Amino acid sequence: MVTTPLLPSDYLDLVSPLRAGADLRGRIEAVHPETGDAATIVIRPGRGWRGHTAGQYVRIGVDVDGVRLWRAYSITSPTDRQDGRVTITVKAIPDGKVSNHLVRRAKPGTLIQLDQATGDFVLPQAKPAKxxxxxxxxxxxxxxxxxxxxxxxxxxxxxxxxxxxxxxxxxxxxxxxxxxxxxxxxxxxxxxxxxxxxxxxxxxxxxxxxxxxxxxxxxxxxxxxxxxxxxxxxxxxxxxRFRPSIVVAGDGGEVTFSATGRTVDADGATPLLDVGEEAGVLMPSGCRMGICFGCITPLKAGAVRDLRTGEITEAEPGVLIQTCVSAAAGACDIER
Ligand SMILES: Cc1cc2nc3c(=O)[nH]c(=O)nc-3n(C[C@H](O)[C@H](O)[C@H](O)COP(=O)(O)OP(=O)(O)OC[C@H]3O[C@@H](n4cnc5c(N)ncnc54)[C@H](O)[C@@H]3O)c2cc1C
Structure with missing residues (x-):
């Protein structure tokens, strides 16, 4: 009652955001330039961090101009780093929202959201000879x-x-x-x-x-x-791969985001995740390349095309689509 409408944990987050039991977060502790357009970000993960295997990546959620955006970055620090911090190394790409933010504007002290490390691009148990x-x-x-x-x-x-x-x-x-x-x-x-x-x-x-x-x-x-x-x-x-291999594009269509009440025209090659974000719709996202399923969303009406295979999915009750690798295939309604 004392803290309503906030929860006690909201206050704890202010004083101890990296504590055990809190949503997993990290604090940016340093940003080291590597080249003209790349920088290493040193992150202190919260108590719930379970470590990583060399070669894996971590998804991070960063606030850019007031919008929380999620991207995946490979972990560049060794697994036995003594101070418990991890590093990612980001290359700014032209017009890239998160990469430019991290390389050019991220400041020590900033809190970011973290997922546990994942990925199977790792070394085998038995060491290869060459x-x-x-x-x-x-x-x-x-x-x-x-x-x-x-x-x-x-x-x-x-x-x-x-x-x-x-x-x-x-x-x-x-x-x-x-x-x-x-x-x-x-x-x-x-x-x-x-x-x-x-x-x-x-x-x-x-x-x-x-x-x-x-x-x-x-x-x-x-x-x-x-x-x-x-x-x-x-x-x-x-x-x-850092991006999905897009092999098939077809005709686009009118995309309705019915929960937000927005309708836009989309071509048949642009992922619905990008279409939604561009239209100002709050879209969940993850790896942006079809591996993590962080973006799945109900398809309410119409049809979408999987950009990796060309396969068409039509709306049926309970059908979920990966918006990061699906484009409009005619008019469709996405429940966002
Ligand atoms: C498993 C995994 C690991 C990754 N590890 C790293 C890493 O260690 N370091 C790193 O710098 N990036 C890494 N990435 C890529 C990273 O997740 C982002 O895609 C990248 O930083 C671009 O995000 P953005 O917000 O700046 O660009 P956006 O604003 O999303 O895109 C801007 C424009 O660039 C295009 N674009 C998007 N991604 C790329 C890309 N990777 N290359 C070229 N053009 C692109 C988009 O189509 C769009 O036109 C990894 C991706 C995955 C899936």
Whole structure:
């Protein structure tokens, strides 16, 4: 009665937001620039944090201009970091709401929401004899988490970035090279051009014998998957994508968000999550690439297309859709 309409926990949140039993949060304790457009964010997780496995990612909820937005970021700190803090490393992308906010505006002391770490882009229990890390741009982040966590006798990395100064963690990578803990090939795409996957024969002649972890843009990962399959060694390739591979787009339609009372026209290629957010509708979201199911929403009427497969889902009682990988397929009504 004393605290109505707030709950006692709302007051506790003010004095002890990271306490055990509270919703999981983290406090940004530092922001370290890495390159011109990337920064490492040091986060002190709340008491409920259960730790992570190298290579996993964490979903974070950040308030940007008064709107809570959720995004996934790979954890770049080792699992045994003594001070209990974790780091993520974010590359600002053009027009990116959360990435630009974190890289350019996030301040120490800011509270963010956290989920537990998750993801299966991880190292196996039994150490492989030879490892290859194939990365590009911000795709280096989960691999840096692995490099900082686990040493192997024979590790080769091929990393692509436009120019030397764009290589995130460059000086740390070169320290590992100097200590003979890593063999590194940097491909500077502004001068060398995009990596032709067939060049691996020359850069890493025994690539097919190596257990490989690859992370980067869709073009690189699609080429790698095709190359490994062609040589019959696809089970040695592990990939992590930061965006869904969108293969099918169709006709769009008029989308109604009936709970909010808003109707907009949408094309057949834009995920309904983006359509809703653009229209000012409060949309739940998660990984934004169809893996976490944090965005599922009832489809009240009409039909939607799964952008990864082209499959059409029609409204029926109880039908839920993943708005981050579904686009309008004609007029539809989304219960938000
Ligand atoms: C498992 C996982 C791990 C990830 N780890 C990292 C990480 O360690 N570091 C990191 O920087 N990012 C990482 N990401 C990507 C991150 O979650 C965001 O997608 C990214 O920061 C862009 O968010 P934004 O709000 O800035 O862009 P938005 O405002 O959502 O999008 C702005 C524009 O950029 C496009 N876009 C969205 N995402 C990308 C992208 N990744 N690349 C290019 N264009 C994009 C959109 O289509 C839109 O046109 C990861 C994603 C996943 C799924």
């Amino acid at each position: 490892v290859l890390y194939l990365t590009a741009g911000s795709g280096i982040t989960p691999v840096m988490g692995m490099l900082r966590d686990t040493e192997f006798d024979d590790v080769v990395m091929v990393h692509c970035a436009p120019q030397p100064q764009d290589v995130i963690f460059r000086s740390e990578l070169h320290d590992l090279v100097a200590d003979k803990k890593l063999r590194l090939t940097e491909v500077h795409t502004d001068t060398d051009g995009m990596l032709d996957i067939a060049r691996l024969d020359e850069l890493v002649p025994d690539w097919a014998e190596r257990e490989t972890w690859a992370c980067g843009p869709a073009g690189l990962l699609d080429a790698a998957e095709e190359h490994w399959s062609k040589h019959g060694v696809q089970e040695r390739l592990h990939t992590e």
